[in-house]
Amino acid sequence: MPTGGVNAPVPVAPDATPAVDPRLIVRQEGVKGYLGEFRGRMSSGELGSLPVVLALIVIWAVFGSLNSTFLSAQNLSDLSQQIVGTGMIAIGVVFVLLLGEIDLSVGSVSGLCAAVFAVLDVSDGVNQWVALITAIAGGAIVGAIHGVFFAKVGAPAFVVTLAGNLGWNGLMLQILGATGTVNLSGKDIVSRLYSTIYGQQIAAYGTAVVGVALFLLASLVDARRRRTAGVPFRPVADIVLRTVLLAITAFLVAYTLNQYKGLPLALLVFLIFIVVLDFVLRRTSYGRQVFALGGNIEGARRAGINVAWIRISVFTICSTMAAIGGLFLAAQIQSASQTSGGGNLLMNAIAAAVIGGTSLFGGRGKTWSALLGALVIGSIQSGMNIQGLSNAIQFMITGAVLLAAVVVDSLARRTRRAAGRA
Amino acid sequence: MPTGGVNAPVPVAPDATPAVDPRLIVRQEGVKGYLGEFRGRMSSGELGSLPVVLALIVIWAVFGSLNSTFLSAQNLSDLSQQIVGTGMIAIGVVFVLLLGEIDLSVGSVSGLCAAVFAVLDVSDGVNQWVALITAIAGGAIVGAIHGVFFAKVGAPAFVVTLAGNLGWNGLMLQILGATGTVNLSGKDIVSRLYSTIYGQQIAAYGTAVVGVALFLLASLVDARRRRTAGVPFRPVADIVLRTVLLAITAFLVAYTLNQYKGLPLALLVFLIFIVVLDFVLRRTSYGRQVFALGGNIEGARRAGINVAWIRISVFTICSTMAAIGGLFLAAQIQSASQTSGGGNLLMNAIAAAVIGGTSLFGGRGKTWSALLGALVIGSIQSGMNIQGLSNAIQFMITGAVLLAAVVVDSLARRTRRAAGRA
Amino acid sequence: MVTVTGETVLALRGVSKRFGAVQALTDIELEVHTGEVVALVGDNGAGKSTLVKAIAGVHQPDEGAIEWRGRPVIIHRPQDAQQLGIATVYQDLALCDNLDVVGNLFLGRELRRFGILDEVAMEKRARALLDTLSIRIPSVRIPIASLSGGQRQVVAIARALIGSPKVVMLDEPTAALGVEQTAQVLDLVERLREQDHGVILISHNMADVMAVADTVAVLRLGRNNGVFDKRRTNREEIIAAITGVTDNAVTRRRARGQEGSQ
Amino acid sequence: MVTVTGETVLALRGVSKRFGAVQALTDIELEVHTGEVVALVGDNGAGKSTLVKAIAGVHQPDEGAIEWRGRPVIIHRPQDAQQLGIATVYQDLALCDNLDVVGNLFLGRELRRFGILDEVAMEKRARALLDTLSIRIPSVRIPIASLSGGQRQVVAIARALIGSPKVVMLDEPTAALGVEQTAQVLDLVERLREQDHGVILISHNMADVMAVADTVAVLRLGRNNGVFDKRRTNREEIIAAITGVTDNAVTRRRARGQEGSQ
Amino acid sequence: KQASSGGGGSAAASGSAGGVAAGAVRIGLLLPETKTTRYEQFDRPLIEKKIKELAPQAQIDYYNANQDATLQQTQVDTALTKGDHVLVLDAVDSKSIRSSVRKAHDAGVKVLAYDRLAQGPADAYVSFDNHEVGQLQGQALVAAVGGKANAGEIFMINGSPTDPNAADFKAGAHSAIDGKLKIGKEFDTPQWDPNTANQEAAAAITAIGGSNVVGAYSANDGMAAGVATALKAGGLSVPLTGQDAQLDGIQRIVAGTQTMTIYKPFKPEADAAGEIAVALASGKALDPKLVPTAVTSGSGHKVPADLITPVVVTKDDIKTTVVQDGLYTVGQICTPDYAAACRSAGLQ
C-alpha cells in the first residue's frame, strides 16, 4: 500500500488559489438578476422581513376596508406615535433576545423610571434635565444589576428579571406612594418629546430626503471600496433599485404625516434610535460579539470575548431602553401612575420583537424588528379600537390576527426549516 | 514509514473487553461512601434539587422566626392546598420547558376550562361528570391546537401561545358573558376535590407508609435485577439511607397535616399527578423522546422520532394540566369569574417550574420542580400575607426573596458551569 | 463500469440538491449492492454528507429518484429511511447532549418490558456493544456532553448497529478515533459485508478506503467523478479523480510525492 | 529524556483535573520549546483535549502549575491564554453557527477603521487566508452552519492564525480534512516551526505525527506515558505506549500486523 | 326625578338637531375594563339603549381599555379620529386621563365623566361617590359585627394597589371602621384577584386565630368569593362585605356566606349618562335639571354633576333592590343550589 505522497508535508505554491466555486449560482446584474435572486430566495424561504411586511399590509387592508377611518392620515399619524413607547422597549428586548435570554422586567422598569422622572420633576421640583438623566441612569443601573446577577452570579435571567419585575414595581409604588398618579406639567421636556409635531411640510419631506440620500451615499461608497479591494460588491443597478424602494416608502410616510399634523418628534427619535442601534449591532465589534454570544456562548468565550461584560452591557441597554420607552409612555398620557408599566406592556414589547423577526433562541434579529412588530401590534390594537367590539370578541380577534401574522411568516420560512437551518 | 498494521482491518478477539476505567472514582459502599459522594458532588456542583430545598428551608426559617403562625399546622396545611392550582399548571409547564419552548396561554386556558365547567355544571345543569370531562377535554383540544400551529405550521410557540393567551381569554369572557361570575354549588365534584380533607389520622400516615413502602420495594427490586444482570446497582445501605430520608419527610408532613385537619385530597391528587408524570418522563419511551427533543431537535429527528407528534402531545399535556389546575383554582374560591386565570398566575406557574430546577433551554427538568417551585412561591406569598406589609414593600421583598432563592441555587451550580456543562 | 454479484439494494438516479445559491449536488448516480462496501470519497465540500443526508431523509433531493431494491421510494423523513432499513452515522454525530450514553444508543428504539423502559437490559447491551468497539467510557450513565470526541463517535457508530439495518452509511466514522478503535470499526465494516449488508463508507483516509472498499465512488464539486472497482484501480487514480484530473493537482501531487520520497 | 535547543516557552507541572467522578488528568508534565512541534497522542478519552483546554483557559486545572517562559502563570479564561500568545484549534471547533465565515475568523479581534468594522479588509484577508489552505468555500458570507465538516475545520484553523500566536495548539486539526487540505495543514505546521513558534499537535494519525513532530508525548488514561524524540523512536514504540505496554494490546497488534502482511 | 329627567332628555335630543345634523350624532363610550361584570353587562347596554331611545340615529362607538391607562389614551385618539362629538368617559385612572380630556376639549369634543371624575376640563359628571361606597361598606360591617366588636378582630381585603379607585374605597371604609373595629390584618390585592384574596384571607385567619375573627371586609364581590371559601374552610361564619351586586355575590348573600354588597343602581346612572350625552351633543348649555350639583375635580375644574346614591343590599332587601330594578330575576338568583336558601330568605 503506497502512502507517503498524501500525508507528507509538502511545500505549496502560494499561487494555488482555487478558482471561484463553480457551484455558486451567481446572480445576473440589474433588475433581472434581482428578480431572479428574489425568486430563489422565495423558494428557499430566505425572505427576511418581507413576510411580516406582507402580514402588515394585509392587516391594514382588512381594517381599512372595514372602516375607512383606519387608513386616514390622522389615525396613521396617531399610530406612528402610539407605537413609540412599546417600540423603544422592544428595541431593548431585541438586544436581550439576541443573547438568547429574556427580560421580564421591562414593564416595571419603564414604569419605575417614568415615576422617578414625574416625582422628581413635578413633585420635587428638580430641574427637568436632572430628572430626565436621573430617570434614564436609574434604568441603566437597574439593568446593570440584572446583568450582574445573571452574568456574574449565574442566576437564570428569567428568574432574575422576574424578581426585578416584582421588585421594581414595588419600588415604583413606593415612590408614587403618597400621591398616587402624578400628572406631568405638559411643558416639560418629556411631554414635549411626545407632543411636539413638526408642522412644516419641509420637516417630513426633508427627513425623508436626508435619509434616502444617506442610504444611497453609504451604499455607493461601500460598493466602490469593495470593487477596489476586489471583493464582491453590489451592482449599481441593484443599489438604485433599493434606493428607489426606500424612497417610495419614505415619501409615502412623509406625505401621510403631512396630511395630518406633520412629522411627530417621537417617531423621529424612534427611527434615530433604531438606525443608530442597528449600526451598533451590525457595524461594531460590540454588536458582532452580541451576535456571537447568541450563536454559541462557549464559542464566544473561547474566542476571547468577555462574556460577562457583554451580558451585563446588554441588560443595561435593555433596561435603559425600557426607561426611555417608559418616559414616552408617560408623555403619551402626560402622567405617571401606579398602572404605568403594567397591563400588557411586557408581553407587547416582547411580542413586538418576536413578531418583527427576532429569534427567541438567540443570534438572529435586528432592531428593525421592534418597528415592524410594534406596527403589527399597534395596528391590530388601533383597528380593534375603531371597530368598537366587546372585549371578549376583541381578544379573540386580536389573538387570531396575531396568529395569522405569524403563520404568514412561518409559511414563508418553511423551506428554510426543511433545510435544517432555522 | 511502516503503515500496514494500524489501519488494516484486523479480526478482534471478542473477549477484548477493556477493564473498568481506572480513572472512575468509585464510591465506597454504605453511609461513608454516600457522604463521600455527596462531598464530591457538592464540590462539582451537581446537587440536583438540594439547593432549592435549602432555599425553601431558609425561607421557612426566616418567616417562621418573624411570625410563629407561619409554621403553624394550620398555615402549612393551608399552604399545601393553595399551591395545588399553580402547581398543577406548573407540571404542564415543565413538559413544555423540557422541549425548550414556552406556553404563555396556561393562565387563560385554566380560566377557560374553569368557566366551561362552571357554566355547564351550574348554569346549564349538565351532569357534573360530563361537565368535568368536557372542561378537561377542552383543555386538551386547546393544547392540540397550539401544538399543531407550532409543530406543523412552524409558528414560534411563544407567539402561538401568546395569541392563545388572548384568544382563550376572550372565549372565556364570552362564555361567562351573560352572568359574569358563576358560583359553584360547593357540592360538585370539583369543589369537593378541593374541600375534601381526610380527617382520620390513618389517612395521612397510611399514605406516607404506602409511599415509602413502594419506594423501598421498587428500589430493592431494581437493585436485584441489576445485580443479576451484572450492571452497576445501588448498594442496600444506600437504598436504606434514601428510604429513611424519604420516610422522615413523609411522616413529618403527615404529622403536620394531622395536627390540623388531616390529609387534603387536593394535595394527594397533586402528588399522584407528579409521581405518575415523573414516571412517564423517566420510565417510558415517550418521556425519553421528550428529553431528546429538548436536547437536540435535529438529533432526535434523525433518530427517527416523530418530532411533530411529540410536540403536539406535549402542548396537549400542558394545556390539559392547565385545565386541571384551573379547576382546582376555581374550586379554591368556589366560583369561576372573569378574573380566573388572570393576575400573576401565568408568571407564577412558569416561575415555579424554573425555580424548581427545570431549565428554560430544554432537556433538563422534572415534574418535582413544580412541587418545589410552587412551594417556594407559595411560601413567600403566604409569609408576606402573614406579615401584612403594604403591597409596595411586599413586591420588593418578594422580588428579593425570589432572587435570593435562585442565587442559592446558582452558587451551588457554579462549579458545574465552570466545567462548561450548564 | 463495475460488476458486483449482489442484488442492487439502493440506487440513486440523477439526484440534485440546491441550498440557496449553492448547487450542492448535480445529477448524482450511485448504486449499492448487498454485500458491497462502497467508499464515497471526494474533496472537502464535494457533497458527500449532503448525499448521505438525502438518502437518510434529512434533506429532500430537489430532483432525481432514490430506488430501494429496484423500486423508487420517497424518503420524506429520517423515519422513512430507518423503516426501509437504512442506518446512518452522521458526520456531526447528531447525538442528544443531555441524554446519557444508553439513552442515546437506544433513542427511538428503546427496549421495553411491560411497556416500561428496560434500563437494565439496555445498559447491559450498551456495555457489550461498546466493548466490542474497544472503547473505554467511564460510565454508560454519564451524559454524552461529557464524553471525548472519539468516545462520542463510537457511541454514534454503535447506535447505527442497534436496529438491524440492511444498508449502513458511515460518514467519516473514524475521523476522531484512535488507532485501535479505527481498526475495530474497519473490522466491523467487513463483518457487515460478510452478513450481506450494503455499506456506504465516507472517508478521507485512503488507507482505510483501500483496505475495506469494494467500489470507490468519487464526487467532485457535487458531481459524479468516476466509480472505480477497488481491484482494478490504485490510490493515485482515485486521488486524481478527487482533486480533478483536468486540474493540475495530480501532477503537482506526484511531483511532491517524489520529492517526499527522495 | 528529550533535548531540544529552543527556549522552553510553555511547561506543565503536575497538572491534574477531575470531572465529577472521572479523574481526567493526573500529574501531567509537558514542555514545549520554541521552534518545536510536540505531538500529543493517546487513545480516545486519554485526556488530550482536556489538557489542551486546561492550557487554553477553558478549564482550570485542579492542581499543578502552568509555566510560560519559565514563570508560573494562572490562566483563568481563554482571554488570558490569548493574551499570552496561545492560539487554539479546538476539537469541537467552537465556531458560532449564526455568524458568517468572516465573522468567525475575526471574532474577538475584528479589523476596524474609524472604530467601525472594516468588512472589506476582513473579507479580503479571509479569502487570502482560506486560499492558502486550499479550501473551496462557496462564499465567505454564508453562515458557518451551512459549511461542510471539513470547511468548518479549515475556518477554525485559519482563525487560530489570525492573531500572531507564540504557541499554537491544534486538537485533531486534520480529522475532517481531505488529502490536499491535510497536506496544507501539515505544511503550515512546518512553517510555524520555521518561524520559531511552539506547536502542540494532537492527532490519531501516526503518519501525520511522524511526518511533522519533533517530540511525541503520549498520554494514557490521563497520565504521562512517555515522551519520545521523533528521531530516536518509531511508530511501533509509540503505539505501544498509547495502548499501554503493560496491556497485551501491543503484542496482539504486532501479531495482527504480521497476519495482515502475510 | 327619573321621569322628569327623562322628559328633559328627549327635549334635549330633539334640540340636538340644531347643533349637529340629526342622525349624525356620534357618541364615544369609553369603559375601563372587563374584569368586573358591570361594564359590559350593564353600563354599555343601558347607556346605548338610552341614547338610541333619545336619538335613534345616533351612532355609538364603544371602547374598552382593559384596565390600561395608555390604551385608553389611544382610544380617545381613535374616538377623535372617528369624529365622535361626545365622549362618555369612564377613566381607568382619573388623573392620568387629564391630557386626553384636554385634547378632546381642544378639539371641541364634549366629555362626560362617567362613574369616575376625570381630571381636566370635563363638561359633566355622573357617578356614585367611591368614597361613599367604601363608607357604606364599612358602616354595614360595623353594624353586622355589632356587639362582637370587642370580642375579636376583623381583616380587610382591599382592591388592587395599582387601581386608583381602590384607594378611594379603602379610605372610605377606614373612615367608617377605624375606632369601631379592631383591624387584625389588612391586604391590598394585586389585580383584585380572587385566588390571591383567598390566600390572604387564609393567612389572616391563621394569623389572627380562627376564633378571634369577627368580620371580614372585602372591597368587591369577586374577592369576596375567595374570602368566603377561606372563612368556610376555617369554619367561620362572620360578616363579610362586597361591592358591585354581582350575581354570585347576591347568591352568597342569599346563602348567608356574605353579608352585604353595594348595589350601584346602574340604570339611573346609565340613563342619566345617556341623557346628558345626547344633550351635550346638541351643543347647547346643559339643563340644570340634568346636573343638579357640581363638583370640583382633582385638577381644579368645576364640573356640573349628577350624583347617584349607592345602595346597600343585604339578605332582606334583595327583592326591593336588584330584583325590583330588573338587574336579576329571581330565577337567575335562585338556581337549584340556592333554592332552599331562597325560600328561607323569602325570595321564592
Ligand SMILES: Nc1ncnc2c1ncn2[C@@H]1O[C@H](COP(=O)(O)OP(=O)(O)OP(=O)(O)O)[C@@H](O)[C@H]1O
Ligand atoms: N444546509 C446547507 N446550507 C447551505 N449550504 C450547504 C448546506 N449544507 C451543505 N452546504 C454546502 O454544500 C456543499 C457540500 O457540503 P457537504 O457537507 O455535503 O460536503 P462534504 O463532501 O461532506 O465535505 P466534508 O468532507 O468537508 O465533510 C458545501 O459547499 C456546503 O457549503
Ligand SMILES: Nc1ncnc2c1ncn2[C@@H]1O[C@H](COP(=O)(O)OP(=O)(O)OP(=O)(O)O)[C@@H](O)[C@H]1O
Ligand atoms: N466536561 C466533562 N465532564 C465530565 N467528564 C469529562 C468532561 N470532559 C471530558 N471528560 C472525560 O475526560 C476524559 C478525557 O476526555 P478528553 O476529551 O480529554 O479525551 P481525548 O484524549 O481528547 O479523547 P479523543 O481522542 O477521543 O478526543 C474522558 O473520559 C471524558 O469522559
Ligand SMILES: [Mg+2]
Ligand atoms: Mg461531510
Ligand SMILES: [Mg+2]
Ligand atoms: Mg479530544
